[in-house]
Amino acid sequence: xxxxxxxxxxxxxxxxxxxxxxxxxxxxxxxxxxxxxxxxxxxxxxxxxxxxxxxxxxxxxxxxxxxxxxxxxxxxxxxxxxxxxxxxxxxxxxxxxxxxxxxxxxxxxxxxxxxxxxxxxxxxxxxxxxxxxxxxxxxxxxxxxxxxxxxxxxxxxxxxxxxxxxxxxxxxxxxxxxxxxxxxxxxxxxxxxxxxxxxxxxxxxxxxxxxxxxxxxxxxxxxxxxxxxxxxxxxxxxxxxxxxxxxxxxxxxxxxxxxxxxxxxxxxxxxxxxxxxxxxxxxxxxxxxxxxxxxxxxxxxxxxxx
Ligand code: PSU
Ligand code: MN
Numbered sequence: 001x002x003x004x005x006x007x008x009x010x011x012x013x014x015x016x017x018x019x020x021x022x023x024x025x026x027x028x029x030x031x032x033x034x035x036x037x038x039x040x041x042x043x044x045x046x047x048x049x050x051x052x053x054x055x056x057x058x059x060x061x062x063x064x065x066x067x068x069x070x071x072x073x074x075x076x077x078x079x080x081x082x083x084x085x086x087x088x089x090x091x092x093x094x095x096x097x098x099x100x101x102x103x104x105x106x107x108x109x110x111x112x113x114x115x116x117x118x119x120x121x122x123x124x125x126x127x128x129x130x131x132x133x134x135x136x137x138x139x140x141x142x143x144x145x146x147x148x149x150x151x152x153x154x155x156x157x158x159x160x161x162x163x164x165x166x167x168x169x170x171x172x173x174x175x176x177x178x179x180x181x182x183x184x185x186x187x188x189x190x191x192x193x194x195x196x197x198x199x200x201x202x203x204x205x206x207x208x209x210x211x212x213x214x215x216x217x218x219x220x221x222x223x224x225x226x227x228x229x230x231x232x233x234x235x236x237x238x239x240x241x242x243x244x245x246x247x248x249x250x251x252x253x254x255x256x257x258x259x260x261x262x263x264x265x266x267x268x269x270x271x272x273x274x275x276x277x278x279x280x281x282x283x284x285x286x287x288x289x290x291x292x293x294x295x296x297x298x299x300x301x302x303x304x305x306x
Contacts, residue, residue, distance in 0.1 A: 091143075129158045
């Protein structure tokens, strides 16, 4: 029996899978509580978990409930997280407060990575990463997701970075931090709703087994930190940059006018883009998360075989 970290609560199926060295995929919860509206968020979370199970891996949605970091949620816990008022967005800096005060918290990419790693999970699926915000060179609004990627040994499968961020500077910071950025089957780094971003993929791999091999190589060499696996949205589901770009510009301009900054800005922009697109962005968001789940499950299986 593995000794798990005493401050974590693992669900039985996640515990058993980790004990037996089977494939486990971590999932974040900010996307559920602050990234999509209820009840679509909870429904999507369940469907994403099922995709991972169907692909032969065990999903581990991570969140903090009553101050306890949970690795693997049941249906009731997922519903609570997706519908309760006052669930905080918890990045790394918020973890001590939310745990100490016994609060509910939805974990961002950064804090999900850290809790996943504490539980021994090496593959994590999300929608989009945080990064350098537009104007970040003066506001210094750079997501803790990037710092965490430099510290914590987890491969993060995403559809890239939304163009509400400064994609070029985000890629520069990832390079500085020594984080491998691998696009799956594409020469371009994807921009969430769109397969293209105008930025070349720093690295490209087409075979999931090769990505698992890169994980082994990185950590085998003692290179601490994560890997960004950038998985473009399927062609049938993409919203071209020419279409979504103007809506993103409008949402960014409104946030600026309203003086929204800090941790509130990403949830504001995500919600506003759903409204402005009449739900099209939400459909794309759901499709890309499901695609990421399938790729993440395959990657977890490939990595577990080593
Ligand atoms: N980008 C998205 N969708 C998201 C997020 C980012 O396209 O849901 C969420 C993730 O949880 C990410 C967090 O970790 O926002 C980043 O917030 P911040 O920029 O405040 O670090
Ligand atoms: Mn920020």
